[in-house]
Amino acid sequence: MSARVLIVIPAWNEARNLEPVIGELRRVRPADDIIVVDDGSTDDTAAVARRLGVPVLELPLHLGYGGALQGGVKWGLRRGYPVVVTFDGDGQHDPQDVSALVQAVEAGADLVIGSRITAPGSYRGSVLRQGGRWLFGALARAITGLPLTDPTSGLKALGPRAQTLFALARFPDRFPDADALVLVQRARLRVEERPAHMRPSRNAHSMHDGRAVAYTFNMLFSLLAAAVGRQADLRR
Numbered sequence: 001m002s003a004r005v006l007i008v009i010p011a012w013n014e015a016r017n018l019e020p021v022i023g024e025l026r027r028v029r030p031a032d033d034i035i036v037v038d039d040g041s042t043d044d045t046a047a048v049a050r051r052l053g054v055p056v057l058e059l060p061l062h063l064g065y066g067g068a069l070q071g072g073v074k075w076g077l078r079r080g081y082p083v084v085v086t087f088d089g090d091g092q093h094d095p096q097d098v099s100a101l102v103q104a105v106e107a108g109a110d111l112v113i114g115s116r117i118t119a120p121g122s123y124r125g126s127v128l129r130q131g132g133r134w135l136f137g138a139l140a141r142a143i144t145g146l147p148l149t150d151p152t153s154g155l156k157a158l159g160p161r162a163q164t165l166f167a168l169a170r171f172p173d174r175f176p177d178a179d180a181l182v183l184v185q186r187a188r189l190r191v192e193e194r195p196a197h198m199r200p201s202r203n204a205h206s207m208h209d210g211r212a213v214a215y216t217f218n219m220l221f222s223l224l225a226a227a228v229g230r231q232a233d234l235r236r
Contacts, residue, residue, distance in 0.1 A: 003082035003106055005032040007098070008072030010065055010154075014089040015044040017202050021091055022052050028095035035075055036089070039068035065154075070171055077163040082106075084163055088154045090201040100194040101157035110189035111162040113148065114155030114196025122197045144185035148193060151181055155196050161189055 007025060011018065018036065025034060036049040040062030049056045057071055069086055076084040083105050087093050097114050104112040116122040158166060165171070165187050171180065184191055 003102070005029070005083045005085060005098075005102055006072075006076040006079070006081040007032050007034045007085045007087050008069070008076060009034065009036045009087050009089045010039060010068035010072060011036050011041065011045050011049070011089040012039040012062065012065075012068070013041045013043045013045060014203070015041070015048045017089055017091050018045065018048045019052060021087075021089055022049075022054060025087070025095045029098055032085075032098075033081075035072055037068040037072040037075075039063055039065070066171070070166060073158065073163050073166045077160075077167050081163075082160065084158045086154060086156045086158070088201075090203040092199045092201045093155045094197045094199065097155065097194070097196040098157070101155070101196075104192050104194060105157045105159045108190065109157075109192045110159045111184055111191045112157040113150060113191070113193045114153050114198075115148075115150035115193040116153065116196055116198040117149035118193060119195035119197045122195075144182055146181060146185055146191055148181065148191070150193065150196075153196065153198075155198075161187075165189065 007029070009018075009021070014021075022034060022036075025032070035055045035057060036045070038046040038049070038056055038058045040059050046056045046058055057075055059068060059071060063071075072086070073084055083102050085098055085101065087095075087098070093114070097119075101112040101114060162184065165183060166180070171183065181191070
């Protein structure tokens with residue numbers, strides 16, 4: 001029997017995208033529960049989600065992608081979901097890829113990442129984004145020793161131990177990509193990847209909502225902070 005699965009959709013001004021994203025999820029994954037985390041949107045994101053019959057966790061202000069992600073993971077952890085899947089609200093993820101990630105968690109992995117690099121024909125973004133992804137991946141591999149190809153992927157499946165780690169105050173609340181993997185490695189969690197067929201985002205903006213240079217600088221700083229943090233920070 002398959003485990004109960006919660007799909008967390010961090011959303012910042014995704015009102016026009018939620019209906020097709022949630023509709024596709026329901027067609028492909030009808031047994032899964034869904035929650036939208038509204039990260040201080042200025043559009044009708046929360047109203048659209050409610051109209052679609054989806055629970056909404058409304059943050060009091062725009063915290064950024066990490067804060068929205070953590071809010072959804074905490075919501076699932078408190079309700080005892082064996083598997084929590086993070087799924088972007090801009091249409092770039094394919095619900096067909098969720099099954100392989102969930103199965104890997106059920107088989108014993110703590111965190112499973114959907115990798116566009118290992119999926120033939122997957123959309124990989126602009127040259128600038130590919131370069132940034134390569135840089136963060138190289139740094140994360142050097143620091144953690146984890147042989148991961150796509151550390152900035154937003155498609156992830158988390159078992160209970162990964163959910164607990166992501167719920168900690170020490171979790172990076174703005175840029176939880178490669179730096180979160182440093183914490184995962186320090187906590188000695190089992191991490192795996194599965195192919196994921198990414199699509200172009202339907203949005204002009206990003207949940208990271210920062211210019212490329214600023215994002216790169218902050219990510220590098222966050223990686224360093226994660227690498228040198230205290231071991232006690234990884235305990236509740």
